[in-house]
Amino acid sequence: MARKKQHNKDKEEATPASTSAAAAASGSAPTEEGGEAQPTAAVVAPEEPQPAPPEPHPPVEVAYCGDPSEADPFILILSCWPNQLHIHEFASYILYDVDLDILLYMVVVVGGHGKVSLRLARLLSPSHTVVSIIRDASQSSAIQETGATPLVISLEAATVQEFTNTFQGQDVVYFSAGAGGTGGEERTKAVDYDGAVKVYDAIEAVEGQKPRLILVSGVDVRNPDIIPAHYTEADKQVSQRVRGHIATWFKWKYEGDKNLVARNTFKWTILRPGGLTDAPGTGKAAIGRTSITQTVTRDDVAQVLALLLDREDAAGLAIDLAGGDTPLEEGLDAMIRKGETDFFG
Numbered sequence: 098m099a100r101k102k103q104h105n106k107d108k109e110e111a112t113p114a115s116t117s118a119a120a121a122a123s124g125s126a127p128t129e130e131g132g133e134a135q136p137t138a139a140v141v142a143p144e145e146p147q148p149a150p151p152e153p154h155p156p157v158e159v160a161y162c163g164d165p166s167e168a169d170p171f172i173l174i175l176s177c178w179p180n181q182l183h184i185h186e187f188a189s190y191i192l193y194d195v196d197l198d199i200l201l202y203m204v205v206v207v208g209g210h211g212k213v214s215l216r217l218a219r220l221l222s223p224s225h226t227v228v229s230i231i232r233d234a235s236q237s238s239a240i241q242e243t244g245a246t247p248l249v250i251s252l253e254a255a256t257v258q259e260f261t262n263t264f265q266g267q268d269v270v271y272f273s274a275g276a277g278g279t280g281g282e283e284r285t286k287a288v289d290y291d292g293a294v295k296v297y298d299a300i301e302a303v304e305g306q307k308p309r310l311i312l313v314s315g316v317d318v319r320n321p322d323i324i325p326a327h328y329t330e331a332d333k334q335v336s337q338r339v340r341g342h343i344a345t346w347f348k349w350k351y352e353g354d355k356n357l358v359a360r361n362t363f364k365w366t367i368l369r370p371g372g373l374t375d376a377p378g379t380g381k382a383a384i385g386r387t388s389i390t391q392t393v394t395r396d397d398v399a400q401v402l403a404l405l406l407d408r409e410d411a412a413g414l415a416i417d418l419a420g421g422d423t424p425l426e427e428g429l430d431a432m433i434r435k436g437e438t439d440f441f442g
Contacts, residue, residue: 201225202406203267205308207252207296208274209245210236212375213313216399217271218243221406230263252292253284260299264308269406272296273313275346282345289346293353300363307363309412311405313398316371316389316417318350319441327386335390339372354415355442364412366405369439370398371419383421384428386439391420400425408433415440 202225206214209229221227222244229245231237232252240247250259252274264270276288293312300307317336319325324333340347357365371393378396401418404426405411410433417439421428 202269204228204269204271204406205230205264205267206245206271206273207292208272209240209247211273211275213373213395213398213402214271214273215239215243216395217273217402218245220399220403221245225406228263228267252295253287255295257295257298257302260296261302264299264303267308269311270296270300270308271311271313271402273402275313282349285345286349290349290353290356294356297357297360301360303363309409310357310363310365311402312354312357312365312367313402314350314354314367314369314415315347316369316419318347318354318369320351321347323441325386325441329388332389351442354440358415358440358442364409366408366411366413367415367440368398368402368405369415369417371417373398381422381424382428383417383419383423384425385417385432385435386437387417387419387421389417389419393418393420397425401429404429414438 202221204221204225204227206218206227206229208214209218210231210233214229218227218229218240227243227245228248229240229243230248230250230252231240232249234247234249237247237249248263250263272293274288274292276285296310300310317339321340324336328336354367357367371389371391374392374394376394376396378394378400380397380400382393382397382401383391384401398418401416408429411429414433414436415438416429416432423431
């Protein structure tokens, strides 16, 4: 939350008591309608106690987000209007206009049941509206446990228009779907390439302001004929070994990333984590052009994805992420300031 502005307007209206006091002070008394005011002895009306000035309104905390008609009295409610947020205090019928640069993002996570996606939803849901797209309704309870809202849409079977309808009015779309190397080349292509391109096309078809895309890819996804100059011999050996095991995944991930890099109708960022582990997050990593030999925790990947929510200045960058010793926010900030993409196409 960057800043708040609060506007309270108190209007004073004349009351019968104040009218009587004014008349008494002038030496006349009010009569029935049509009568004349008769002189009378001056009467000093007792001074009415003045109400104490209102206490400063406490810092606003969002207690409920939704339909105001469903709210109980004395509950602060955040009206969910993108870029125009209001706080209503129904107990006193006072409207506080709150100008918030950053408070609420409307977020969609494609591939919402993945291990990284579930971690990401837990990080974002307390402060933002998160819809997690899943392929099977049986996964809904896991999504709800994160605080996100499940939405069943098949990445393989749904149309571009269905995704466009889902993305309309959203601020950020995360794409973290993948076949996971199962199902052979046909399914890998259907999810990691065709599914990704479908999401790109759907974002392009959104009317008005288009959501940003934050895509989860993988370190070393590149043109196989280009070996990055910063690779050490150890990096080259790891690259050769891993690419030999999951060549199909690298092939279609690269084609999907290459398709995205060529687009300029919406803002996008690619996060390229290395080998993933389920170990507890360290809050540290190596970000940018670094060795690909070190694994990184899913906790830390999710944390960097969450940090990217506020980093529109990362648009157009592909960002490598591996195990390391630099605090995540510090490393991400340095990489973005440097402005050097890690995609070699």
